[in-house]
Each structure stands twice: as structure tokens, then as C-alpha cells.
Amino acid sequence: MTEYPSLKHISIGALIGEAGGDPWQVDQTLQSGDPGAINDLGRAFYSAGACTAETYSEFAQAQQRFQASWNRENGEHPINDSAEVQRATTRLMVQRDQLPAIGVDLSNIAATLAETQRFSGMQVENLNTQLHYIDALIDQALAHDQDTSALEDNAITVTSGVLHQVEALRDDYGTKLNATLTDLRAEHGYDPAPIEDVDGDGEPGAEQRGRESTDYYDANQRAKDEALVNSDGPMTPEKADAAARLRDFATATNPSADADARRLAGERLDDFRMAHFTGPLPTDPMVGGDARSRARTRLEWQQKLEQGAFGTNPLTPDQVTQLLDDSEQHGRVLVTQRALDMLQREGVSKEGAEALISKASSGIPWNELVQQNTDLMSGFSAGVGGYAKGLPVNAHDFDRMSLSDVKAISEFGKYTGRAATIFDAVLTYEDIKHGKPAGQAIGEFAGGTALGGLGAWGTAIAVSSVAGPEATFAAALVAGIATGELGKWIGGATGGLFDK
Incomplete structure (x- = not known):
């Protein structure tokens, strides 16, 4: 863990405030990732398939980069590699010939993270050395009743400089991570959910959220559920739900329980917590909705x-939770692939489309990615001038886009500039282009996003329906997006009034 330096005269809190940020915290976010665990998973995928000379060369290069920067023998967060490879090829239906390429991408993520951790750690270590030196100079100056303001300013300056450097490293890593995740989903049909907790992007994955929600449940809800379950009277649905949460808590906190069972129990507690969360939440840039609407749908x-909806056989709690997880991963893959395909049809190059989807998946809303003209919004590092030259070489996040890409996207944005998700944005544009009245199409988009936000799950129906014994989920999923379809109908009817 990144430690703050112990200084005699310099206040770390004041220094962070004056420097405009906390370089130690930024470094800690990166250091929390586990390149070893990601690399081990990459090796498992690579070894499971028959590689070509090209993938062998790419994998070897990624391993060399990894070994040059990773200084720990084993990962601290082991992933069940063989089980994940089996799940990918069976439940997620990844083609076996894609396994080596998936291994290459995962190994490249591991290598990039290890390199970023090393460079960031060096910057912070150097900062600590400089601050200790400045602190010693301040000590000497105070002993001789000398003014220390210049030394204090110097401490702020070096801290601010390192802050910018580690933020740049973090942002560069995030850009590369999102680009690789887009490639994994679009090219290889795989959503690498197991690495979410160890990829060092600062966003907690399902397992970490489950641990946090287990603690939250213990502190805020457990006593209430125990009182309800132990109260007199018949077993009501509320009592049954409380008893189920208590069982999940017992499993999630049992160190001898199966690791998957602990993880899935924690996910259910996280769904309960988020379903009752109050306050604003960000919209998922790829599939719509937010964590609250997602959690409520999952609980439903x-x-x-579990009860056997639509006359199907009941599933165990763990079977249902894993099925929901698999369907969400299917959805992200299919949304990415569909968006990539449609953007290319509209004249965007494959590289440009992947860059755009990568940025959207990182959390930048669609309406901030495109405008009605040929410029991109000010959130990016280069303005219109960079694109006027034909290639936005100064736009680090969009260095795979050509001028024709930007023109195609900006034309696309005339119809979808208000869209909140890539998937619905693309579909809305396609509908308008093929003759649907604009008011009705936009109204359907608005209504569907407000009430549903489950477009990705809708596209996953066909895949889920052939996923072995869990085929019954297909019928349930159709009904699950009914609220979204109702929202589209209402929005479409309202928007259609503007077409008349």
C-alpha cells in the first residue's frame, strides 16, 4: 500500500490541498491492481487453445514486458483460471480458436498495468525523498529563525508536478485498458469480468462490491432482518426475503464456504444495498440504466x-445469480459488437469505431462524444485544429481516428447527440435513417432509457436461450424488459405528436 511520508514540519493534508490533489492516492489506485493474477488468467487462456505463429509472437512480447516490470512472484488475488476458461467456452460460448488471442490481450493488460505501477511507484518514491529533504531544510531554517516560505512553496511545486505525472500515467493506462476491453468484447466475444477487481482502474468489481455490501448489511440491516425473522406470525414474503439475506450474510462471511458461493452471496447483498440506494447515480454508458435500476431488476x-417463473423449474439462488452475471456479460459483448458494426456501416473506420466505443465504455456519455459539427467536445485533449490536418495526432485518446471518421461521427451525432447509450443511440439513428419519423424514434429512445435501460439484456436473449440448462432464462428475460418496451411505447406515442 502507498504510504504517506512521515514529515516533521510539512502537513500532508495541507500539501495535498495546495497541490490540487493527492498523488499518493492516485498511485494507490494503480497499485491496488494485481498484474500477476491477470497474467495468470492470460496464460490459462493462451494455453487452452491452439496458437498461431502470430499469437505466439504477441504473447511472448507481452510476457517479456510483464517480466520486466513485475517484481512479485505470485498474484495476491488468484483467479480460478481453469474454471474461467471452461465458463468462457461453455456458458459464454467463446470459440476455442479465440482463446489464444484472449490470452494475448489479457497478458498485455497485465504488462501495461505492471509497467504503469512501476513508473508511478518510482515517481511517488522520488517525491517522498524530495519532501524528506525539504522537511530537513525547513527544520534547519527554523533552528536559525529563517523564513521557510520558499521551501514550503517548493514542496507544493514538486508535489503538484508528481501529481500531474501519476495522473497522466493513470489516464494513459485507463485508455489502453478500455481499448483492450473493447477488443476483447468486439473481436473475441469475451467480457473479462474476473479481472474487474484487480485491473487497477479504481472501480470496484463485483467481488469487492460484495465485500463492501456485506459489511454494510452487517452494520445497517442485519439486526432488522433478525428481528423480523424471529417475530411472531406467519412466514410472509418480507420474512422470507429477510431470511434469505441472513443466509447470504452467513455464507459471505464464512471463510470455509466455497469461494464462488461467497462471491454470489455477496453479489445478492450488493443488489439489495443498491436497490435501496438514494441519490444520483451515473448511467451505464454502454447498456443504459444505473446501478439502482440494475439492482432492482436483478432482485426481481x-x-x-428461484420460484420457477412461467412454469419452468425453480433454480437455486446461486444458479440465478450466476445466470444474471452471464447474461450481463453476453449483453456487453453483443452491444459492443452491434455498435461497432453499425458505426462501420456509417463510414467510420474499424479503428475509429473501436476508439469511440472504448471512450464511451469508460464512462463518457455519448452526447459528450459527438456534436452536430466536425469538432469534438472540449473534454478531450485536442480541439478542431488537430482534426483539420486530417489526423488528430494531438488527441491522445482518439489517435486511431481519421478526419473522415470524425466527419462520419459528427454526422451521426446530428441524430444521436442526446443519446445516453451507444446501443440505443445507434438503433435510434438507424430507425430515423430508414424512414421512421424522428419524433417517434427519439421518443421511444427516451422512454426506453427512462423505464428500461436493459437493451443489452434484450440482445442477449438469443444467446442465453441456448446456454445449456439455463435456457429457461430466455422467457424470463423477455418479460424482464417489458417495462422498457412499455416506456418505448409511451415515449414513441408522445414523440410522434411532434411528427404530425
Whole structure:
């Protein structure tokens, strides 16, 4: 863990405030990632398939980069590699000939993270050395009743400089990570959910959220559930739900329980927590909705499928939770692939489309990515001038886009500039282009996003329906997006008034 330096005269809190940020915290975010665990998973995928000379060369290069920067023998967060490879090829239906390429991409993520951690750690270590030296100079100056303001300013300057450097490293890594994740989903049909907790991007994955929500449940809800379950009277649905949460808590906090069972129990507690969360939440840039709407939908279908909805056989809690997870991963893959395909049809190059999807998946709303003219919004590092030259070489995040890409995207944005998700944005544009009245199309988009936000799950129906014994989820999923379809109908009817 990144440690703050112990200084005699310099206040770390004041220094962070004056420097405009906390370089130690930025470094800690990166250091929390585990390149070893990601690399081990990459090796498992690579070894599971028959590689070509090209993938062998790419994998070897990634391993060399990894070994040059990774200084720990083993990962601290081991992933069940063989189980994940089996899940990818069976439940997620990844083609076996894609496994080596998936291994290459994962190994490149591991190598890039290890390199970023090393460079960031060096910057912070150097900062600590400089601050200790400045602190000693301040000590000497105070002993001789000398003014220390210049030394204090110097401490702020070096801290601010390192802050900018580690932020640049973090942002560069984030850009490369999102680009590789887009490639994994679009090219290889795989959503690498197991690395979410160890990729060092500062966003907690399902397992970490489950641990945090287990602690939250213990502190805020457990006593209430125990009182309800132990109260007199019949077993009501509320009592049954409380008893189920208590069982999940017992599993999630049992160190001898199966690791997957602990993870899935934690996910259910996280769904309960987020379903009751109050306050604003960011919209998922790829599939719409937010964590609250997602959690409420998951809880609803958790209950339906455990009970055997639509006359199907009941599933166990763990079977349902894993099925929901698999369907979400299917959805992200299919949304990415569909968006990539449609953007290319509209004249955007493959590289440009992947760059755009990568930025959107990082959390930048679609309406901030495109405008009605040929410029991109001010959130990016280069303005219109960079694109006027034909290639936006100064735009680090968009260095795969050509001028024709930008023109195609800006034309595309005339119809979808208000869209909140790539998937619905693309579909809305396609509908308008093929003759649907604009008011009706936009109204359907607005209504569907407000009430549904489950477009990705809708596209995953066909895949889920052939995913072995869990085929019954297909029927449930159709009903699960009914609220979204109702929202589209209402929005479409309203928007259609403007077409008349």
C-alpha cells in the first residue's frame, strides 16, 4: 500500500490541498491492481487453445514486458483460471480458436498495468525523498529563525508536478485498458469480468462490491432482518426475503464456504444495498440504466427464477445469480459488437469505431462524444485544429481516428447527440435513417432509457436461450424488459405528436 511520508514540519493534508490533489492516492489506485493474477488468467487462456505463429509472437512480447516490470512472484488475488476458461467456452460460448488471442490481450493488460505501477511507484518514491529533504531544510531554517516560505512553496511545486505525472500515467493506462476491453468484447466475444477487481482502474468489481455490501448489511440491516425473522406470525414474503439475506450474510462471511458461493452471496447483498440506494447515480454508458435500476431488476428476476417463473423449474439462488452475471456479460459483448458494426456501416473506420466505443465504455456519455459539427467536445485533449490536418495526432485518446471518421461521427451525432447509450443511440439513428419519423424514434429512445435501460439484456436473449440448462432464462428475460418496451411505447406515442 502507498504510504504517506512521515514529515516533521510539512502537513500532508495541507500539501495535498495546495497541490490540487493527492498523488499518493492516485498511485494507490494503480497499485491496488494485481498484474500477476491477470497474467495468470492470460496464460490459462493462451494455453487452452491452439496458437498461431502470430499469437505466439504477441504473447511472448507481452510476457517479456510483464517480466520486466513485475517484481512479485505470485498474484495476491488468484483467479480460478481453469474454471474461467471452461465458463468462457461453455456458458459464454467463446470459440476455442479465440482463446489464444484472449490470452494475448489479457497478458498485455497485465504488462501495461505492471509497467504503469512501476513508473508511478518510482515517481511517488522520488517525491517522498524530495519532501524528506525539504522537511530537513525547513527544520534547519527554523533552528536559525529563517523564513521557510520558499521551501514550503517548493514542496507544493514538486508535489503538484508528481501529481500531474501519476495522473497522466493513470489516464494513459485507463485508455489502453478500455481499448483492450473493447477488443476483447468486439473481436473475441469475451467480457473479462474476473479481472474487474484487480485491473487497477479504481472501480470496484463485483467481488469487492460484495465485500463492501456485506459489511454494510452487517452494520445497517442485519439486526432488522433478525428481528423480523424471529417475530411472531406467519412466514410472509418480507420474512422470507429477510431470511434469505441472513443466509447470504452467513455464507459471505464464512471463510470455509466455497469461494464462488461467497462471491454470489455477496453479489445478492450488493443488489439489495443498491436497490435501496438514494441519490444520483451515473448511467451505464454502454447498456443504459444505473446501478439502482440494475439492482432492482436483478432482485426481481432473482425471485422469479428461484420460484420457477412461467412454469419452468425453480433454480437455486446461486444458479440465478450466476445466470444474471452471464447474461450481463453476453449483453456487453453483443452491444459492443452491434455498435461497432453499425458505426462501420456509417463510414467510420474499424479503428475509429473501436476508439469511440472504448471512450464511451469508460464512462463518457455519448452526447459528450459527438456534436452536430466536425469538432469534438472540449473534454478531450485536442480541439478542431488537430482534426483539420486530417489526423488528430494531438488527441491522445482518439489517435486511431481519421478526419473522415470524425466527419462520419459528427454526422451521426446530428441524430444521436442526446443519446445516453451507444446501443440505443445507434438503433435510434438507424430507425430515423430508414424512414421512421424522428419524433417517434427519439421518443421511444427516451422512454426506453427512462423505464428500461436493459437493451443489452434484450440482445442477449438469443444467446442465453441456448446456454445449456439455463435456457429457461430466455422467457424470463423477455418479460424482464417489458417495462422498457412499455416506456418505448409511451415515449414513441408522445414523440410522434411532434411528427404530425
